[in-house]
Amino acid sequence: MKTSILINCPDQAGIISIVTGFIHSKGGNIIYLDQHVDKAANIFFMRLESDFDEKSFNITTFSSEFEKKLALPYKMKWALKKDTEKLKMAVFVSKYNHCLYDLLSRFNSGELNVDIPFILSNHKDLEYIANQFNIPFYHIPITKDTKEEAEQKQLKLLKENNVDFIVLARYMQIVSSTVIEEFPNKIINIHHSFLPAFAGAKPYHAAFARGVKIIGATSHYVTEELDAGPIIEQDVTAVTHSHSISDFITKGRDLEKIVLSRAVKLHIASKTMVYNNKTVIFS
Amino acid sequence: MKTSILINCPDQAGIISIVTGFIHSKGGNIIYLDQHVDKAANIFFMRLESDFDEKSFNITTFSSEFEKKLALPYKMKWALKKDTEKLKMAVFVSKYNHCLYDLLSRFNSGELNVDIPFILSNHKDLEYIANQFNIPFYHIPITKDTKEEAEQKQLKLLKENNVDFIVLARYMQIVSSTVIEEFPNKIINIHHSFLPAFAGAKPYHAAFARGVKIIGATSHYVTEELDAGPIIEQDVTAVTHSHSISDFITKGRDLEKIVLSRAVKLHIASKTMVYNNKTVIFS
Amino acid sequence: MKTSILINCPDQAGIISIVTGFIHSKGGNIIYLDQHVDKAANIFFMRLESDFDEKSFNITTFSSEFEKKLALPYKMKWALKKDTEKLKMAVFVSKYNHCLYDLLSRFNSGELNVDIPFILSNHKDLEYIANQFNIPFYHIPITKDTKEEAEQKQLKLLKENNVDFIVLARYMQIVSSTVIEEFPNKIINIHHSFLPAFAGAKPYHAAFARGVKIIGATSHYVTEELDAGPIIEQDVTAVTHSHSISDFITKGRDLEKIVLSRAVKLHIASKTMVYNNKTVIFS
Amino acid sequence: MKTSILINCPDQAGIISIVTGFIHSKGGNIIYLDQHVDKAANIFFMRLESDFDEKSFNITTFSSEFEKKLALPYKMKWALKKDTEKLKMAVFVSKYNHCLYDLLSRFNSGELNVDIPFILSNHKDLEYIANQFNIPFYHIPITKDTKEEAEQKQLKLLKENNVDFIVLARYMQIVSSTVIEEFPNKIINIHHSFLPAFAGAKPYHAAFARGVKIIGATSHYVTEELDAGPIIEQDVTAVTHSHSISDFITKGRDLEKIVLSRAVKLHIASKTMVYNNKTVIFS
Structure with a gap:
């Protein structure tokens, strides 16, 4: 064994x-x-x-x-x-489909040794992908007023399905402490910048404004402080003055999906340890 | 012609x-x-x-x-x-020798089509390298109290030698507006981080504390705001939890010298244009 | 316009x-x-x-x-x-699904401005993906004896559908001159090595045996000589002694799909020109 | 200890x-x-x-x-x-100075924990660098007819100086078995291509002719078969159709010196093991 x-x-x-x-x-x-x-x-x-x-x-x-x-x-x-034990992975998404498609095609190929009990979203846009892959899809809309209630629904689903860890595959909502505390170092996010540069909203726009020559993506465990959790994996790609913000976004998508999937695979394989808001990655 | x-x-x-x-x-x-x-x-x-x-x-x-x-x-x-015109390039250094050695060995190989009228430093540590390469060396020490006077001496030297542009090859002093205004977009600095992450002092220490998986170096034109000028060139290298701050510094040295020399070569070849605090690089 | x-x-x-x-x-x-x-x-x-x-x-x-x-x-x-003109792109596959999934998820996101009249394979393994994405799938098996006949069937389908270019998304058959001559510089292949190193079969095995520290993927236009056509795009990733052949294959999959999709996007955007068995890529 | x-x-x-x-x-x-x-x-x-x-x-x-x-x-x-033991490293060069300058500037900075008893060359071109750094320089010219005799002279020098390992810093001569057998897995070469692609002479010319989009450099232990020894370190850089052979050479120089110095540092730190013509690199 x-x-x-x-x-x-x-x-x-x-x-x-x-x-x-x-x-x-x-x-x-x-x-x-x-x-x-x-x-x-x-x-x-x-x-x-x-x-x-x-x-x-x-x-x-x-x-x-x-x-x-x-x-x-x-x-x-x-x-x-x-090694035979299979973790249960929930996937949270919003409207962007590239990370979700990437995760599910890997899952279908047997590259991710997990069960996916459900995909959850605050929008209905990606329900069709859940259907394509025959995975249950839950739509829990979120507004400022309903956030707490919505997260309670999320928690209920997570517990009922014995979820081990959560992947935020470009989930465009801030996860609050209610959920984080139940899944410490068990929520994996992908942020579309080379952290700590350009934390927060619209990092590609900020990168364009600053005139950087390289853009990046960062996968990290979610903590209370936004985009400041322990970094699991990062990667970058070169850009030039000739690239528009829209080019940054397109190039960035490829980084995001690859970086997120690497982080998810490291987590599944028990190759990550967290301490002092940093990670040790045994790769 | x-x-x-x-x-x-x-x-x-x-x-x-x-x-x-x-x-x-x-x-x-x-x-x-x-x-x-x-x-x-x-x-x-x-x-x-x-x-x-x-x-x-x-x-x-x-x-x-x-x-x-x-x-x-x-x-x-x-x-x-x-194309036959040779720019006059002054090099400012402090105590680290890797960027200076790299520039001078390229210069000796004919890779940099410039004249180097002098090397200037606030310390005497690297005078021996100037001697190795037979280039005049000026030692202008700087303290808080003498900064203005020192920069006037620098300006005098720069003018007497008809210097076209200045390379800060790990020059550990903040250049003040006195000098910057005389050399707008003509002072090239190398900063030892992937800007805008970790601007300011001790970027490798900050990168280590944050637990990043990639470190970088950035060459930029010097403007009044520290480490915020138009970026010419950036590059990065992977690090892991197993690298100490001292490993970051050693790995970083190789990035710094390569990134700085690329930026210097772009400047010499008239391949850079500056606008809105960004660059267009025709490479 | x-x-x-x-x-x-x-x-x-x-x-x-x-x-x-x-x-x-x-x-x-x-x-x-x-x-x-x-x-x-x-x-x-x-x-x-x-x-x-x-x-x-x-x-x-x-x-x-x-x-x-x-x-x-x-x-x-x-x-x-x-710019409004839409090319017709046929996709040929065999048994590996990662490149096909990647192309189709990009297609679904509107990232590839083409029509996909059909997916063609010498095996039935990936028919389910064509079904997931509602794209016609043709199964044309190939044996040594039936190769010529099979390629005639392929040509018939290609012509009936006014196909503009073909993507070999890990199609594990050598395309013969019969097809190549009808689609000169219009068949895009992905080879799972850093060409010209390790052309031909089983490049990851060969790379492992040689003990290289970097593996790669190459997308090129198909010509009569195997894996020797004009290179459109290449990328690489680091490996170490600790990676097995199976790790090479897994890491390589990510390279293959990204490199292939970049090449396909360059072709769609009319950014490639071919001469002397090389490409000019206007990117 | x-x-x-x-x-x-x-x-x-x-x-x-x-x-x-x-x-x-x-x-x-x-x-x-x-x-x-x-x-x-x-x-x-x-x-x-x-x-x-x-x-x-x-x-x-x-x-x-x-x-x-x-x-x-x-x-x-x-x-x-x-860890206190200092290896004795001989450096062989011909006419290119970038790798030699890089090694010696690192040596001067204390980055390489070795003694350098001498630099040896078949040409006098780089004697001035040995002088700049106060290191003994031996000129042993080699022609077809004098090769055996020259290598005997080399061996004599190597033995008299108790040399532990040899670095071929762009030494443009094939080292014969006479010397290799005395220094098994103790001669480090830098080859200016991404091996096994473009072994042998003029790899940048061959890479240009093939139209590759990435060029590389490889550091390896020297064995009887040319450019086929165990690989210690490799790195690559992107090129485009707009780069001439001369651009390849210039860009390649930066790769060569960095890759060679990494390999030398791994060897000095006892982090390399050789078996089956491959290396295990404990980095």
């Missing part, structure tokens, strides 16, 4: 040897190990892929022993995920 | 035909033409490389006729440069 | 002035001009976007006069396209 | 745990660990940075025990390097 284990804890001598020794003692074969130390913050991070014998391995026993012998004494935060 | 002509004026029908017809009528063969229209601002830009017969071409006559028949009626700003 | 004009001819003095003067004399306003001279081959290339008065402009008169006054005396090859 | 250890051996269960346990048992604190398994070839690779107590650590004892308890039973190839 293949598993991914993510660990972080205060850095201390011998920690790699201790963890790998423990896995080994439980019959695990370590296929892959990557680690990182943030020296300034004195935090140790590790990702392990291990193969355990299907017959003799008991995940409950393993977990309680890991907790007692490692997590507690070394003050570890840790998580174990079986 | 080969020439570069840069033109900008309010956009109007037939302007390309009118200019090319004029060049043609003066015996010029147009080797290269690039043009751009900023539709929002309604400005037309053009760059022409033309070859004139050495014997029959009189630059004074040509210029006064261009002025009368084209520039005045069409409200053009324009400039003509002979 | 907006038009694009593509021109190439032997290079000669004054040619830009002559063409722009002609356009101007016919009441055209040149919105955009780009030109290029291949000095070694002594060929002049130009692309013009011009705006003519809808009422007074007669395309037949214009064309015959252009032919007589410019094309004949200057030995020009030229083509004029109205 | 900080050390880097490089290991490769047949892959086997528990190997990470065994090695880290051994280091731990010798009082070493593992600061950094990276590993890789080539599953097809069944080879395990590991790089460790460990900190040992200066007083109690005996490198001879450690090495002989590592040999007996780990290397022998697990069939390991391994190497240990103290």
Whole structure:
């Protein structure tokens, strides 16, 4: 049985040897190990892929022993995920279709190992795509006055469907703390600029006005502060004076969909860890 | 005789035909033409490389006729440069040597068609490089109290040497309006971030703190507002959580020197035009 | 009425002035001009976007006069396209769906200004996507023995539908001269390597075996020699020793679809010219 | 005392745990660990940075025990390097100065932790740079008839100076097996193309003729087969139809010097391992 284990804890001598020794003692074969130390913050991070014998391995026993012998004494935060486990991913959209199409075509190709219980939107524009791909579509309109009520409906749907994480595929609404608190580091947004440049609305217009020679896209976990959450993935493309704002938008779409899908794939594969509003990406 | 002509004026029908017809009528063969229209601002830009017969071409006559028949009626700003003309480039540095070494090794290879009358610094640290390359070095220290006086000394040197433009090759001082006004769009700076992200001091530290996945460098013309002048050239490189601030600095050095030298080469080749705090780059 | 004009001819003095003067004399306003001279081959290339008065402009008169006054005396090859004209694009696929999904989602978003009369495949695997997007799908199986017959069927379909150009969206069959000759520089292929490296079958396997640190994708016009036609667009992405062949394939898919769509968009916009097995791309 | 250890051996269960346990048992604190398994070839690779107590650590004892308890039973190839150890790097050049200038300016800045006992060339053109940087310069001309004799002279110099590795900084001579066999995987070359495309002479001319849209540079270890050794580092830059061969060469110079210096820095830092004509790069 293949598993991914993510660990972080205060850095201390011998920690790699201790963890790998423990896995080994439980019959695990370590296929892959990557680690990182943030020296300034004195935090140790590790990702392990291990193969355990299907017959003799008991995940409950393993977990309680890991907790007692490692997590507690070394003050570890840790998580174990079986490779066969499928996360449930909800997709929130508004009117732009490129990120949604990209995610769903990857999903259809088997590139994203998830279930998609539903697509949710504050508009009906993209319902036809949900239909094309036979995925339930919920339309929950949002106005200033109905925002709180709408988010309660969202939460209800998310819980009923046991959603593990949310992808904002160019969802043009600010997600409030009501939802964020229920999904900490589990809401992935795509912002159409090279953050921290051009946070907020209309970044391509701002980039054009500033006369930059490169535009970008940034995928990040959503936090209370707008466009300021931990960055998962970024990419850029060159532009020149000859490109109009509309060219920026067209070129940007290709960046957005690729960057978002990379971030989603990293999240699905348990390759991201968050601390101090930053990420460690084990890629 | 080969020439570069840069033109900008309010956009109007037939302007390309009118200019090319004029060049043609003066015996010029147009080797290269690039043009751009900023539709929002309604400005037309053009760059022409033309070859004139050495014997029959009189630059004074040509210029006064261009002025009368084209520039005045069409409200053009324009400039003509002979390809044989060598600009005089002053280099300002402080303590970092990578950009200076890069510029001087290009200069020595014949890659930069300029004269370098002197290198100027507020520190003595890089005098040895000026000596290595046999270029006069002036040390003008700057303190808060002596800044104005120091800049007057700089201006004196710049004028005595008929300097055409200044390259700030990691010059760690803010250039004041005293100097900027004498060299409008003729001072090229390299900033060690992907502007407008991380303007000001210590951009690599700020980028590290924000957890970006890409760092950059930006070369721009210096204006009164710090790090906010028209951008000439930008480039970026990927970083990960595993890179320390010191890694950012090392990786950044390679970006800085390449981006700065590209900008300098564009300026030397008369391929840059400035308007509305942006650039048109004919590359 | 907006038009694009593509021109190439032997290079000669004054040619830009002559063409722009002609356009101007016919009441055209040149919105955009780009030109290029291949000095070694002594060929002049130009692309013009011009705006003519809808009422007074007669395309037949214009064309015959252009032919007589410019094309004949200057030995020009030229083509004029109205911006409102929609090309008919056929898409050939086999079993991989990423390029097809990408093209069709762009098509649905209005990003590709074409008609798609049909999708054709030697397999039935992707029929469901044609159905998702309501586009006719033809299944023409190909074996060694039936290849000629199959290509005749293809040609019949192409002609019946007045197809202007063909996109091979990971079509895993070699197109023979029978089809190529009918569509010279009108068949766009995507090859999953950085050509000329790794032409032919299984380029990701070959790239992995060679231990390259960067992989690529290349879109080119199809010619008789396999993977050797004029290159329209290329892009690359970094890989490391830690990536398996399967990782190359996954990463490569993103390159392939982006590179192919860029090439298709350049072709649709009349921004490509072919000569000496190379392209001039006016972007 | 900080050390880097490089290991490769047949892959086997528990190997990470065994090695880290051994280091731990010798009082070493593992600061950094990276590993890789080539599953097809069944080879395990590991790089460790460990900190040992200066007083109690005996490198001879450690090495002989590592040999007996780990290397022998697990069939390991391994190497240990103290971080304070300085390698001796010889630089071979011909007539192009950009890579040499780049290496020496980095060396002067303390970016390359090596000694440079000498620069060697088959031409006198770059002797002035050696003088600028006060590094001994040897001129050993090479003709078809004198090649063997010249390489004997080279070997003598290399041995007398205890050279650890050689950098071919645009050295325009084929290094024969006489020298390669003495420096296996210790001669770093920069080739001015994106290998395996355009191996051999005049790659920029070949790239221009093929009409590629991207050019590259490749740094690799030198093996008997020309331009076919294990690739350490590659990078690319975009070109268009408007770039001449001479533009390719100019743009390429910037790639070459950056790619070569990255490869040299990886080699110096013991971050490269070679197997099956490929590299594992622990970066």
